[in-house]
Amino acid sequence: MFRLDKSLPLLAAALLATSALPAIAQDSPGAGTAITMAQPTWDTGWFHTEIYRQLLQELGYDVAPAITLDNPPFYQSVAMGDVTMWVDGWFPLHSTYEPIFSSGAEIVGAVAKGGALEGYLIDKAAADEFGITSLEDFKRDEVKAAFDRNGDGKADMVACPPGWGCEINIEHHMDAYELRDHINTIKAGYSASMADALAAYKGGEHILYYTWTPNWTANQLVPGKDVVWIEVPEVDLPDMSLADAATLEGVEGCINDPCKLGFPANDIVPVVNSEFLADNPAVGALLNEVAIPLEDIFAQNSAMNDGDTDIEAQAAAWIEENRAAVDGWLDAARAAAS
Template sequence: MLKKLLLATIVASMTLVGSAYAESAQPGKGTKLQPARATWNTGFFQEALVRKGLEELGYKVNKPKDLANPIFYKSVSLGDIDYWTNGWFPMHDAQLPKNFYDKAEKVGYVVKAGGLQGYLVSKKHVDEFGIKSLDDFKRDEVKKAFDKNNDGKADLTACPPGWACEQVIAHHMNVYDLEDHINPVKAAYEAGMAATLAEYKNGEPAFFYTWAPNWTIFKLQPGKDVMWINVPKIMPKEDQMAAKDRMVVSGIEGGVSDPVKLGFVVSDIQIVANKKFLAKNPAAKKFFELFTLPLSDISEQNTLMNEGEKSQKDINRHADEWIAKNQEKWNGWLDAARAAAK
């Protein structure tokens, strides 16, 4: 009888210990999360990785909602969305609703100074026409070479409506008096860049806006295939004034000059989350704080997507492969997140 009682006590103790361990290993158990995701697919990789991390912490993470930037920032401040991994700052500052930081905050750095942006032109034609800046597209022979639709303007593969870069490009067209010389094509970006790449391979001129991380600068390599060009002078939008020093970059590979006046703010890529959500979920907050990716890893994955591996199943596999290659680092992030919840 005594043995039976002792055995029952041991079993009960083991059950309690096991239960406590399970709770500590999965501090998010029982909590549902609603993430959002940017409309540009070059940011899908980090969303998948963060989702997998949160799921290992026990959270049930719903399918992300693909949202335009302004809609996301309003939604996360209202608490309708918990977080996303696609904040670009200070680039997105102009799209934040009033009193945004009362309700939401930036957490950690996915890639610090990872958001490089600017205009690129096919190197062959940079050399042929002596192109150094956007001002060169006011020259008739340059406009004619880059005019795809015979409207008398050079065609620029630009940004779709709703993207922050669309507003900056529109600002450039205005302040540099380029509206009669350059036509920003605002089709879906992936389709536009696919057409630009095909034209480049046929020996035709290429003129496009892009950013890093992105597959574009792997397929069209700065310095070899294309060149970063200048804006005529730094003339920031009002909301860019505080970061105007981050619009000129030195040591950039494939620049027509050194430094290059990009005309876009070099941004930090960051997770943005609702404050109430973070306060209730210290494990998730700690994971956000620690999560970071090398720019080259994102661009490598973006290239795989561009080559056809772009289904959600493919993206999830890319995330699993990255975790396997970086298991020690990954486990360290999860352990620190679990410790933060105790």
């Protein structure tokens, strides 16, 4: 007669548990691994930073809220491995930092390809009234007077805070186009400076400002309706190898087409520590899959500017609204780790 061995159920349970381990590991390839994410000092990048952070958490990685860093300390830190990554590299704008990070970090994937524009804008009423098409027009006395909000005899322009990549190009333009005696660059906190400019515009004053996309300004001051992109007199960049990319066709709201913006269009990209990337193929696969529509970043930036600052909730909602695409990205990451 067949006698049941009482140890068999225990053995079967053990085998089932063992067979489940690879599946668990594959579902959470980041289990037990910490990631230190950084985010930039410009808050328009915080939304997509939080989306990536939550996606990495879904892969099992331990990712605390991002730390805020200026460009130079981030690129130094990511090369050394003190910081794992950020998803706010702007290239070619940040190419000046490549000698700093290239020995220990690399670009992987793209948040948005080619859609990050930079340039100078003025209110449309001023463009129509004074016939302004270029920064060169700010050498005219009547134009300077129309944009002089502090009484120093120069046109006031919202520029970039010290340490931002755009500051380098703007400062170069001020010298290249001989505008130091004609334009006063406001280099305080960008969000506060732009909020002040927006209030001035709503009060009937003329405004001149630098901006980039994606940015909440494009929702509050719509190019082609409220404001227009103006051109530079001629393309003049610190790195003239990028000159061809500084004139673009089809820029909505530009004074001309093609539009001589004076800044090359940028890719917004993740920059990751290379050693970490080699040890975590799931992260590289995820970064190569993810893309976030600029329109969604515009919308969040505008909501944030209007007072909705719960970025964690906004990112979670975006992930759920795009769950079908997100699950595909996560599946690709898990497959890379198996």
